[in-house]
Amino acid sequence: MKKTIVSIVGISMIFSAAAGVYAGANLQEIKAYLNNDIKVKVNGNVVQLLDAQGNVVTPITYDGSTYLPARAIASSLNVAVDYDAESNSVLFGEKVEGIPVNADQTFYQAIKDPDLTKYKSKDYGEVIKDTKSSGSNFTLEPNGKYQKLYLQVAAIGSDVELKIQDKDSKLLKQDTVTVNDGLKTIEVNIAGLGDVTVIYSYKSDGKSGIFVPLTTSYYK
Template sequence: MVSVMGLSVLFGAGAGVYAGANLEEIKAYLNNDIKVKVNGQTVQLLDEQGSVVTPITYDGSTYLPARAIASALNVAVDYDAATNSVLFGEKVDGVPVNAVQTFSSAIKDPGLTKYKNKDYQEVIRDTINNGSNFSLYPKEKYQTLYLQAAALGADVQLKVEDDNGRLLKQDTITAADGLKTIEVNISGQERVVVFYKYENRQGLNGIFVPLTTSYYK
């Protein structure tokens, strides 16, 4: 891959933001001759809208758009306005999945949100169906999903797929596992779907997924 001596950040900030920022005007050149290869394969750099973006050459250095490079390398990228920082890969602090979206199927009844005497406050709990699914929306901002789940009785077969049905992770959860943490690489994913399946025996089996301790990084 082309040697990168700098990264330009294209996050669609408004003109008002630039007006008050600590910026210095320069004269640079769009360099259409630069090609980028990842693992030997040429890739086309695209912005968030899917439009082609071109490397910039300035003072002998080549600058590539941060989001396009992150996408090509399958690394999550986000922007923290509070610290004016571009974030690549995992974040330092985990973000609970229920802080990112609202779950219509979530249970908040204190009588049903406890597992081994700990109250998780908001959970996905299913003891009725033999299996079902729910969606998570990381919106391409996170590198890894740490999904916690417990089997209530019989083993639970669990898998995580992307929007195109591509398998990202598959695992089996047993009652002996307790609350098991399943790590899934979700870089570049707008949405992932969690499928689960278990043997239903008159409500004695099921799945328990705490939404407050399942998190993104």
């Protein structure tokens, strides 16, 4: 598995978070300066530093060092960034532990009926299962916090064709899941993306379909 490594020489980074995060934190007051002269280049191209709401943010200079906003830099480098309040840590790239895709998103088309959530005798609890059409789509909402998506998909009756796209319809991954694949795990780079759409199609014969467990498909 590839790891994302960010190397920073002579420049520190800061991470903007909600005011409540700082309650009880070990803070020291300093006098610093917004430095509008600093330009940031990625692969030779100047980039505009933006916060999560799309507002321009400015580097800060303090005691001879320049501090860049972590979220804006991560976005410019196409690296996922998140904040863990429990450990007071800024997280770049892939998480150590996988997060189920249904952990903080409600899937209104999800099935939870135990009679329908089984695949090869294993109950997956909550799934997207479609055997009534020849194809459709569903949306995942990683909200820019994750580097990778590991989507599990099984084909029922006949092969399933998959396309995974971002909100601008840019193709992120295209794959075919065969019946013989069983439950296939598809890895997709989703760094910095707020949502992605999974588009699927299969043979319209009344016997085919798709099975996607939401409890074992996960983000990292």
